[in-house]
Amino acid sequence: MLRYNDDKIFFDYLHCQQCGICEAVCSKQAISFRLLENGTHEVVIDHEKCIRCKRCVNCCPANKEEDYRTYFDGFHAKTYFLGYNTDNRIRHESSSGGVCKTIIIESLRTGIADGVYSLKRTDAYPFAEGEFYAKDNIPDYGDIPNSVYHSVLACRNINKIRKCKRLVVVGTSCQLRAMNAALKGKAEEVIRVCIFCKQQKTLDSTRFLAKIMGTDIPENLKFSTRYRGIGWPGIVRVNESELPWNRAAQIPFGRRLWTVSGCNVCGDSFGTDADADITLMDPWKIRMPNELGETLTIVHTERGEWLLEQLPSLTLERKDFEEVEPALDLKDIWRKQQLVPFFRGQNCSDKIIKAGKAEQWQRAMLTSIVETLPRMPIIFYRALCKLPDLRNKILK
Ligand SMILES: Cc1cc2nc3c(=O)[nH]c(=O)nc-3n(C[C@H](O)[C@H](O)[C@H](O)COP(=O)(O)OP(=O)(O)OC[C@H]3O[C@@H](n4cnc5c(N)ncnc54)[C@H](O)[C@@H]3O)c2cc1C
Known part of the structure; x- marks a missing residue:
């Protein structure tokens, strides 16, 4: 900041x-x-x-000051889909169903948009960077990375964006907010696709996963990593070692450890405060046995719905709010929002201070345990996961 x-x-x-x-x-x-x-x-x-x-x-x-008082009011009225690319290979190899890559590629191929800003894969850490795509450099599915949990500095290449009639921008909530402030005059119309995000991770989280998997990350950071993909919910691969994603996500990795510190001051996981037209997320909790993958697609605006209707390779199954509610996990986002004033150093109630301090303490404790001890059997990390989440106990 x-x-x-x-x-x-x-x-x-x-x-x-x-x-x-x-x-x-x-x-x-x-x-x-x-x-x-x-x-x-x-x-x-x-x-x-x-x-x-x-x-x-x-x-x-x-x-940007955030005010979450009415944040959850409109969720009943939004439109929800489970979406996926009609090509099973693309669907299978994407982050959760391939809706995002399909939006990027097909909105350019069909000419619906004349520009898209998102990420492209790179060979060096963090294995992705911001890219402007237009009809002269339409990417292929393999050119776009799956979810990258490391921080990417995604907006640093926005000067590549050329003037467009209709520009699609893809990013997490903070990235979209940053682009909103910088894109004025670049396009007649901007369609914003938000990658649902509760937090980005620091490299220490990958080091920790590598430790569990018995591999090393070299000092020059030339390692191969893959999060998700290859079936839903996919695998984490660091160098040649692998761990199923649903197991990796449970270990302290899933406990808000090693989060980019600025993620503590954002409670807008859906990007609605960033004027997102569409938000894309994983259908966790409602689709665990699914091998191919689906993207939980939340439509906030008519413009977002219109865009999705134009893309021939998308299958969209309409769902009611009640059906997708477990995956939205609004309670968890509410808890995160409660702690934002604490992490911003603002005045807050005794209960929030208690919950914020408990979270800080638990992070420090788990971090030092896993960083100071040698590599332990995986059962040790599973036991750590059974420890109660103090923040959640306090903010029921
Ligand atoms: C840091 C992060 C945290 C997330 N946390 C959650 C979560 O807690 N719960 C949940 O349900 N879903 C979460 N997601 C979203 C989920 O992983 C998928 O991105 C989403 O389901 C869309 O899937 P897809 O198959 O349509 O994406 P794909 O079609 O595979 O396309 C992926 C798109 O995401 C873009 N992308 C990847 N990484 C980043 C990044 N770091 N910053 C900006 N753009 C990026 C790529 O450029 C590409 O456009 C998170 C994603 C990220 C990047």
Whole structure:
């Protein structure tokens, strides 16, 4: 997060959501990133070059005040689908059903959109970067990464976006908020696809998984990793070792450990505060035995519904709110939202302070256990998972 104080721009790591927009909007190249050992980035400001225009501060998504008082009011009235690509191979190899990649590729192939900003795969950590796609570089399914849980600085290439009539942008809630502030005048119409996100992970989470799987991540970070894909809910692969995703997601990895610290100040997992037209997520809890994968697709606007109707390779099964409610897990998001004021350092009730401190303590405790002990049998990590989640106990 960037703040302006005393005629200077300051970087606040604890609130940084790692979107990368600040570098893209700086006209003086006064901002650069330094990769930290945990796989997140530190923003480095060259105060000599900085002209205090504050564009970086104004675009920084963490500076946006959030008000969640009415956040859950409209969920009964939204439109829900379980969606997937009609090609079983694509469906099987995508993050959860391939709706997102289908939107990207088919909206360009059909000419519905003349530009899409999303990610492309790369060979080096974090194995993805932002890319602008248009009719002269329509990606193939293999060019677009599945869900990348490491922080990607996805917005740092938004200057590649050329002027469009209809632009589709894809990103997590913080990335969409960052783009909203920076995209003015770039397109006559923007359709926003939100990748549902409760948190991005630091590299320490992958180190931990590697430890369990008996493999190493080299210091130069040239490792191969794969999250999800190959059937739903897929596998985690670090180098040649594998762990089924539904098992990996239970170990402390799934417990908000090693989260990008700025994710603690975002409670907008669905991207509705970022004006998302569509949100895409995993149908956890309602579709566990499914081998092929489906994308839980939440439509917020008529524009979003219209876009989906135009894409011939999508199958969409309409669902009622009651059917998808377990997968939405609104209670968990409510709990996260409750702690946002605590992590922002604002005034909050004794109960919230207690829950926030419990979460901090539990994170520190689990982190030090798994980092200081040698590799233990997997049963040890399973036992750790059985520990009660203190935040959830306090915020029932
Ligand atoms: C950090 C993160 C956390 C998530 N947490 C949850 C969760 O808690 N619960 C849940 O139900 N779903 C979560 N998801 C969403 C889920 O993993 C799938 O992205 C979603 O179901 C869409 O699946 P799909 O098959 O349509 O995606 P695909 O068709 O496989 O397309 C994936 C799309 O996601 C984009 N993408 C991948 N990683 C990132 C990233 N880090 N930032 C921006 N764009 C990215 C790719 O560019 C691509 O456009 C998370 C995703 C991410 C990236």
